[in-house]
Amino acid sequence: MAALEKLYDVFSAPPPPVIEGCPCCIDTRGVDVLLSTPLRELSGKVLWRYITGAYLTVGGDRDFRYLLPRIFDLSAFSPFEIPDTEIVLGKLARARWTTWETLEREAVWQFVDAWFDYALEQDLRDGAEGWLVGSRAESILCGAAYAGMPLSGWLARLLEPRAAPLLADLVERYPNGMSAFWEDAPGGLEQLSPILARGSA
Structure with missing residues (x-):
């Protein structure tokens, strides 16, 4: 899908040096895997742990934008890996995407x-x-x-x-x-x- 490739291209960036979060929650979110695995190889399992906490207990603008293409990719084409499309798209509001x-x-x-x-x-x-x-x-x-x-x-x-x-x-x-x-x-x-x-x- 051309629109997906454009998304990867526009948001292309090096992995952020760190993903910050609530000290009592960050260890359960698997953020080390998010930063050490090539973006297109990230699984829905590790991304879903991030998504559910994004802008609440973990993460911020830099890591969300970096991960966004892969999150949307799996949400659209592997919905069993990343369920609840509403939550995924709802994160755009928290990211002030406008x-x-x-x-x-x-x-x-x-x-x-x-x-x-x-x-x-x-x-x-x-x-x-x-x-x-x-x-x-x-x-x-x-x-x-x-x-x-x-x-x-x-x-x-x-x-x-x-x-x-x-x-x-x-x-x-x-x-x-x-x-x-x-x-x-x-x-x-x-x-x-x-x-x-x-x-x-």
Whole structure:
């Protein structure tokens, strides 16, 4: 995916010399592995320990930006290694990503946009094969809303005829069967709710 390679390119940097954190928590986060392993070889297991504490008990801007491409890579293409897309994208808000350089913001936006299309296709494929339609695209919508991204373009895609099975699934689950993370993104849910309440544009 071109957007993924751009993300790696834009955020390319040497490993930070240290990842700081709460003294009582840092030893459980495996940060030594994060700094000694080549970025593209980092596993979801070690990254997930970092993500859950990032900007809370461990880490800061330099290490988050360094790790971001690999975190997004595995979140999109190996979701069993890094679950909870909403948490991953929500870290952008804590990182104040809207204050980053234009090239960095564009790389993030383009990747999330491509990620949504990929997730939508995966959801529709699952539905066509008789599995549950799934919630990959919903998780991205929720996480993007938490990160402060406008949802209008993705909501328009959700209303395209090809996305009808996914929209039907969301309508069926609305409001009580949707991701619990929407509580952290009320503005995004406010944008999505009218569509789901009507079941159409």
